[in-house]
Amino acid sequence: MEFRDVVRRRRMVRDYDPDRPVPPEVRERLLEHAIRAPSAGFSQGWAFLVLETPEERDRFWTATTGPGAPDGWLTRMRRAPLLIVPLSHKDAYLDRYAEPDKGWTDRDEGRWPVPYWDVDTGMASLLVLLTAVDEGLGACFFGIPPERVPAFREAFGVPGPYRPVGCVSVGYPGTEDKRSPSLRRGRRGTDEVVHRGRW
Template identity: 90%
Template sequence: MEFAEVVRRRRMVRDYDPDRPVPPQVRERLLEHAIRAPSAGFSQGWAFLVLESPDERERFWAATAGDGAPDAWLTRMRRAPLLIVPLSHKATYLDRYAEPDKGWTDRDERRWPVPYWDVDTGMAALLILLTAVDEGLGACFFGIPPERITAFRDAFGVPEAYRPIGCISVGYPGAEDRRSPSLRRGRRGTDEVVHRGRW
């Protein structure tokens, strides 16, 4: 598929065919492409938790969604055969920029105008989303509620130093997949968001 077509087709898929797993070679391509994302100082301060088995996925949903009957969105999302949780690691960046070639001698976090550890991990997540489209799959990036992050960490032994920036569900689109009502707002055009030469 041409890159322009991949970008045009990219959207968040919220329902999956539970009977079609993601082939192992495709799963590996998703991850191999993710680590091609740019990162400040080539720090590569990311990690990816891959959840495929029914038990792993159920533990994820139990930890992040809590008790109670799932709503329609969660029911459809839970059908995804593959979940990938991208995690950022701030210490990797602070350590990297304290190395001699970067010119800093300390790990002072105030030097960073934005948290590039999260930005770069987000770019890796986007490469997963685009690769999914190129492979004929659907995917959706969604957040983990802040109040559920401790339960998520406990369920999977995730060290405190790693922050989940969200989760990506991946699979073949299901029969009930439909576009988000938010799309009724329409996509903003470049004439609304691009400022050339000056604001």
């Protein structure tokens, strides 16, 4: 598939065929492409928790959702045969930029205009989303509610320095996949968002 077609076809898929697992070689390509993302100072401060078995996926959904019957969105999302949780590791960046070749002598977080550890992990997540499209799969990036992060950490033994920036569900699109009502807003054109030379 041409790269421009991958970009144009990328969308968030919210329903999956539960009877079609993601082939192992495709799963590995998703992860191999993720680690090709750019990272400040080549810090590579990310990690990826891969959840494939029904038990692992059930544990994830139990830890990250509230009690009660699941709504339609959650029912469809739970069908995804593969979940990849990208986690950022701030200390990798603070340590890297305290090394002699970077010129800083401390680990002051205040030097960073934005949290590049999260930005870079987000870029790695985007490569997973684009690779999924290229492989004929659907995928969706969604957040873990902040109040559920402690339960998620406990359920999977995630070390304190690693922060989940979200989750990517992956699989073959299901028959109930619907376009988000948000799309009715329309995609903003470059004439609305691009400022050339001056705002």
